[in-house]
Amino acid sequence: MPFTVASIDPEKTRAARFLAGDPKQLLIDGRWVSAAAGATFGTSDPASGRGLALVARAGREDVDAAVTAARRALNHGPWAGITPAEKGRLLWRIADAIEDHADELAELETLDQGKVYATARFGEIPAAAAQFRYYSGMANQLHGTTIPTSITRQGPAKRIFAYTTREPVGVVAAIVPWNSPLLMAAMKLAPALAAGCTVILKPAENTPLTALRLGELLVGVGVPAGVVNILTGYGTEVGSALSTHRDVDKIAFTGSTAVGKQLISDARGNLKRLTLELGGKSPAIILPDANLEIAVPGVASGIFDNGGQVCVAGSRIYAHRDIYQEVVEGLADRAAALTLGHGLDPDSDMGPMVSRGQAERVHSFITQGRSDGVEVITGGAIEGCQGTFYRPTVLTGADPGSRLMREEIFGPVAVVTPYDSLDEVLAWANDSEYGLAASLWTESLSNAHRLAADLNAGTVWINCHSYFSPELPKGGHKESGWGYENGAPGLENYLESKTVCAVI
Numbered sequence: 001m002p003f004t005v006a007s008i009d010p011e012k013t014r015a016a017r018f019l020a021g022d023p024k025q026l027l028i029d030g031r032w033v034s035a036a037a038g039a040t041f042g043t044s045d046p047a048s049g050r051g052l053a054l055v056a057r058a059g060r061e062d063v064d065a066a067v068t069a070a071r072r073a074l075n076h077g078p079w080a081g082i083t084p085a086e087k088g089r090l091l092w093r094i095a096d097a098i099e100d101h102a103d104e105l106a107e108l109e110t111l112d113q114g115k116v117y118a119t120a121r122f123g124e125i126p127a128a129a130a131q132f133r134y135y136s137g138m139a140n141q142l143h144g145t146t147i148p149t150s151i152t153r154q155g156p157a158k159r160i161f162a163y164t165t166r167e168p169v170g171v172v173a174a175i176v177p178w179n180s181p182l183l184m185a186a187m188k189l190a191p192a193l194a195a196g197c198t199v200i201l202k203p204a205e206n207t208p209l210t211a212l213r214l215g216e217l218l219v220g221v222g223v224p225a226g227v228v229n230i231l232t233g234y235g236t237e238v239g240s241a242l243s244t245h246r247d248v249d250k251i252a253f254t255g256s257t258a259v260g261k262q263l264i265s266d267a268r269g270n271l272k273r274l275t276l277e278l279g280g281k282s283p284a285i286i287l288p289d290a291n292l293e294i295a296v297p298g299v300a301s302g303i304f305d306n307g308g309q310v311c312v313a314g315s316r317i318y319a320h321r322d323i324y325q326e327v328v329e330g331l332a333d334r335a336a337a338l339t340l341g342h343g344l345d346p347d348s349d350m351g352p353m354v355s356r357g358q359a360e361r362v363h364s365f366i367t368q369g370r371s372d373g374v375e376v377i378t379g380g381a382i383e384g385c386q387g388t389f390y391r392p393t394v395l396t397g398a399d400p401g402s403r404l405m406r407e408e409i410f411g412p413v414a415v416v417t418p419y420d421s422l423d424e425v426l427a428w429a430n431d432s433e434y435g436l437a438a439s440l441w442t443e444s445l446s447n448a449h450r451l452a453a454d455l456n457a458g459t460v461w462i463n464c465h466s467y468f469s470p471e472l473p474k475g476g477h478k479e480s481g482w483g484y485e486n487g488a489p490g491l492e493n494y495l496e497s498k499t500v501c502a503v504i
């Protein structure tokens with residue numbers, strides 16, 4: 001059956017006003033400016049291939065200007081003197097602005113990234129606002145401690161008074177990926193601003209638009225000039241110029257492990273602080289006593305939501321042999337029932353991959369798997385005349401050492417493997433360079449918590465998958481990253497400590 005995508009006219013969406021002002025400019029020092037070299041690049045709707053906007057393509061000169069503005073705002077002007085309570089109120093107003101514009105931001109995200117509208121409108125955009133609300137309450141909770149010391153050099157007539165203070169780490173380069181663009185930006189901006197840092201945000205080249213619209217909202221609610229600067233462009237140009245810049249104090253990065261490793265060497269010039277939220281190859285383990293009415297839909301949404309373009313996607317599914325066949329059939333039925341289509345079409349369950357290149361990359365795993373003897377239970381095909389849609393896919397019979405089982409696919413591809421014992425499945429689940437997340441599906445409290453303790457993963461979900469909240473720290477073990485976002489640890493990333501020791 002030919003696959004057609006409903007025609008969506010961006011000019012008839014709530015994003016039309018924003019899209020009309022073309023080309024989109026950079027936000028530097030509170031002003032919208034073209035790239036110094038005058039360069040632009042295009043961003044398009046991956047479902048239709050239709051161009052959405054031309055966007056400024058920042059280079060080294062723009063990075064210099066943004067870093068200078070961020071440094072100035074850090075040290076002088078209203079931001080340097082803002083009280084903790086004012087900072088908290090400002091973050092709260094940012095959350096209000098995001099919520100007030102949630103419909104528009106969700107449509108813009110869907111047009112630029114491809115995700116279904118409901119995911120953006122009821123998941124990611126509210127979650128972005130929630131980041132600012134959560135950290136607004138922490139803006140006035142930053143304090144050090146007074147510390148009794150054992151020093152006696154001052155002699156008996158004097159005493160020691162020692163204390164610590166918390167300071168912003170400084171100028172932060174926030175570099176984010178394309179899978180959940182606004183949410184990823186918010187996860188860096190909110191704690192960075194609560195800590196008092198200034199930021200240069202670099203969205204991914206595939207999905208620059210919601211970051212730019214957020215920039216307008218930030219200016220509108222009164223974020224002072226230079227506190228948040230937004231540079232659109234390519235990773236190897238503007239991203240690299242930021243990560244090697246000697247006046248950037250910290251890189252907050254979310255993206256692939258390959259680029260994360262590159263940043264480690266790029267950051268060493270001035271020993272930048274570095275947090276890395278990287279890739280994953282997360283296992284979902286279904287025990288024989290699991291309630292399959294919960295587990296099968298839960299595991300399916302853990303791999304198929306957002307077209308599998310989720311860092312924590314549960315792509316390695318291990319089902320106990322007693323229930324293996326039922327799980328394979330249940331997942332295949334769910335995959336086959338998903339309707340592909342434009343993210344703004346209310347009938348769509350899954351939008352396109354972010355680009356044709358991403359769809360082809362996903363397909364390369366299937367092609368290789370087929371030649372290695374993997375069985376394609378359902379899916380395994382690119383769809384649509386743009387070549388960007390990928391059929392939700394269920395595979396069995398993959399070798400534990402194969403690319404399918406070891407590399408991040410970042411697409412809607414579930415690989416199901418039977419197991420016989422808990423020891424066996426634990427060893428397989430942990431046999432990965434990654435350690436981002438895992439889910440367990442069981443009615444047994446003790447098995448759940450024993451496995452949770454032994455899994456090498458930054459997050460373990462029990463009878464759920466991909467549950468996030470600003471309160472819950474999130475980060476990767478092994479090659480899935482350095483450091484944690486969310487919660488109190490998420491704020492620590494943006495703070496330095498200073499010890500003051502006085503003879504009084």
Ligand code: NAD
Pocket residue numbers: 175176177178179202203204205233234235236238239240243254255256257259260262277278279280310311312408410436476480481
């Ligand atoms: P990517 O690493 O290709 O790009 C991420 C960002 O880095 C983009 O803005 C890109 O322009 C920039 N970049 C690329 N090369 C750079 C360089 N040399 N110097 C500086 N910046 C550079 O990742 P992607 O393809 O955009 O996103 C998908 C990846 O992100 C997946 O691996 C996914 O697992 C990961 N991810 C991780 C998390 C997490 O929380 N752990 C969340 C979302 C996505």
